[in-house]
Amino acid sequence: MDPLVLFLLTGFVSMSAALSAGAINKLPDTERPAFAQTRNGQVTVVMIGNLAALTLVGAMAYGFRLLEWWIPLLCLFLTFPVLHLALLQRVLGHVRTLFVMLPLVLASIVALYLYW
Numbered sequence: 001m002d003p004l005v006l007f008l009l010t011g012f013v014s015m016s017a018a019l020s021a022g023a024i025n026k027l028p029d030t031e032r033p034a035f036a037q038t039r040n041g042q043v044t045v046v047m048i049g050n051l052a053a054l055t056l057v058g059a060m061a062y063g064f065r066l067l068e069w070w071i072p073l074l075c076l077f078l079t080f081p082v083l084h085l086a087l088l089q090r091v092l093g094h095v096r097t098l099f100v101m102l103p104l105v106l107a108s109i110v111a112l113y114l115y116w
Contacts, residue, residue, distance in 0.1 A: 001115050007063040007072065010108035014055035015080035016088055017101035021049025023094045033095050048098060052105050058112050 024036055024045050035041040063072030088097045 001111075003062070003066040003115075004071070006111060006115055007059055007067060008075070010112055011056060011059040011063065011072070011075055012080050012083060013101050013104040013108050014052045014059055015076075016084045017052035017098060017105050018049050018056055019081065019084050020089075020094045020098040020101065021045050021052065023089075024098065025049070027094075036095075045098070048102055048105075052101070055105050055108050055112070059108065062112055062116060 024032065025042070027036075029037060033041075036045055060072050060076060063075070084097075092100060
């Protein structure tokens with residue numbers, strides 16, 4: 001698999017899941033979804049966000065190792081957040097994005113492991 005494609009897919013998926021988890025955690029208690037109002041739901045959201053953040057760190061390490069340095073840096077600070085905010089947040093919302101991206105984050109972990 002091409003390193004650029006693998007980096008872009010794994011980085012975007014993990015950044016999107018991490019941003020969604022952070023946004024759900026920042027909501028006031030009255031505006032949170034029903035599952036996130038319980039203690040176990042909050043812990044689940046935090047754990048998904050942490051898993052996504054660790055996957056993002058792995059994707060960034062992969063990108064910095066195999067690509068030019070400016071590609072992962074630009075994607076981390078500009079491309080991934082803008083795509084998440086402009087597309088996924090508006091189309092799916094934070095909760096759906098989090099649960100759509102969770103299996104993709106798990107697949108990204110496997111892909112990074114296999115193709116590194």
